[in-house]
Amino acid sequence: MWGAGVSIAKTHAKPEPYLLAGEFWHGVRDSLPVALSVVPFGLTCGVMGLTVGLTFLETVSMSVLVFAGAAQFISMTMLGAGITAFSLIVLTTLLINLRHLLMGASLAPYMARLPMPLQAVLAFGLVDETYALIMNRILVKEYSPGYQMGCNVNFYLVWVASTAAGVFLGGYIPDPLAWGLDFALPALLMALLIPRLADRPSYFACIVSALVAVLGALYLPGKWYIIIACLAASAVGGFMEGESSSAR
Amino acid sequence: MRGEIFLIIAGMAIATYFTRFACLVLFRAGGVPGWLERWLKHVPTAILTSLIVPALLLPRGTLDLSLSNNYLLAGCVAAVTAYKTRNVIATMVLGLIVMLALCWISR
Numbered sequence: 193m194w195g196a197g198v199s200i201a202k203t204h205a206k207p208e209p210y211l212l213a214g215e216f217w218h219g220v221r222d223s224l225p226v227a228l229s230v231v232p233f234g235l236t237c238g239v240m241g242l243t244v245g246l247t248f249l250e251t252v253s254m255s256v257l258v259f260a261g262a263a264q265f266i267s268m269t270m271l272g273a274g275i276t277a278f279s280l281i282v283l284t285t286l287l288i289n290l291r292h293l294l295m296g297a298s299l300a301p302y303m304a305r306l307p308m309p310l311q312a313v314l315a316f317g318l319v320d321e322t323y324a325l326i327m328n329r330i331l332v333k334e335y336s337p338g339y340q341m342g343c344n345v346n347f348y349l350v351w352v353a354s355t356a357a358g359v360f361l362g363g364y365i366p367d368p369l370a371w372g373l374d375f376a377l378p379a380l381l382m383a384l385l386i387p388r389l390a391d392r393p394s395y396f397a398c399i400v401s402a403l404v405a406v407l408g409a410l411y412l413p414g415k416w417y418i419i420i421a422c423l424a425a426s427a428v429g430g431f432m433e434g435e436s437s438s439a440r
Numbered sequence: 441m442r443g444e445i446f447l448i449i450a451g452m453a454i455a456t457y458f459t460r461f462a463c464l465v466l467f468r469a470g471g472v473p474g475w476l477e478r479w480l481k482h483v484p485t486a487i488l489t490s491l492i493v494p495a496l497l498l499p500r501g502t503l504d505l506s507l508s509n510n511y512l513l514a515g516c517v518a519a520v521t522a523y524k525t526r527n528v529i530a531t532m533v534l535g536l537i538v539m540l541a542l543c544w545i546s547r
Contacts, residue, residue: 285451289455292460296459311464315457378515378535381491383527385522387522393481397482398486400486401485422490425490426486
C-alpha cells in the first residue's frame, strides 16, 4: 500500500495495476450521484454554445479540451457579447481557474509520490467536485490514485456527453434568449456564490466586487470590469483575512 | 471549426491545465505560502459576484433598478432559494421558472 513509511526506492515505483483497477471502480461508484447532478449544467453548456453562435464541434471540443464549467460559461457569455479578443478570454479563464492552484497545492503532498505522467493525467481531471470527493476519501481512508482516476473519468464523460446532448436539445428551443433562458447562468453562479458568503472578509469581497463591477460595466470598455473587480475584491478579502489572523 | 474560435479554445485549455498542474509541480513537498492562500481564497467570491451583479442590474447594458427588470426580480428569488436550500438544482430551476413566468406576463 501507499503508507507514509515506504522507502525512497519504492517511492517512485509504479502503482500496482490491480490496486488501480479496484479503486477505480470505487471512485466511479462514489462519484455517480454527484456526476449526475452535473448533467443540467452540461445541458445548459450545450444550449449556451448554440445560443451564442458556436457550432456543435466548437461547443463540444470546448468541453473536451477545457473541462471547466464556470470558465466555459463565462467565455461563451463573452463570445455571445461579441468579445473575441484572445487575450481577454484566456486571461479571464486563468483568473476564474486560479482556485485550482489552491486545490492542486493541497493535493501535492499526496500526489508527489506518483510518477510524473500519472500526476499530469490526474491533474487534468481536477474540478471542484472531484477535488471534494478525493479530499473526503483521504479523510475517511487514504489517498488513492485509482479512486481519483475513477472520479475524474466519470465526471469527464458525463460532462462531455451532457454538453453534446445540450447542443442537440437546444435546437428544439426557438430563440431561448427571448424567454430569458440566459438567466440560467446568473442563477447557476448565484447557487455557487451564496454558500461562499460565510464570514466578514467574504461579505466585503462580495460588496467590493459588486460595486466595482457595476461601476466598471458602466464606464469601462468590454469586459475588463470582471478582472478589475476580481483583483480589487480578492485583495480586500485577503487583506481582511490577514488583519483578523494577526489580531488573534 | 473556425480558426479564431479554435485558438481561443486551445488558449483556454492551456490556461486551465496550467492552473491544475502548476501547484503540483511547485508545491510537491511543502505547502502554499500564507499570504497567497489568503488572497486566492476570495478570488471565487469576487469573480462570481462580478459576473452576477452586472447581469442582474444591467441586463441591457444600462443600469435598471426598476420592478420591470425581470433579471433583478428573478435574481432575488434565486438568491433567497440558494440561501435557504443550498441546492444548485433547486436554485436554477426555481429561478428559471420565475424568469419564464415574468417574461410571459410582461410579454
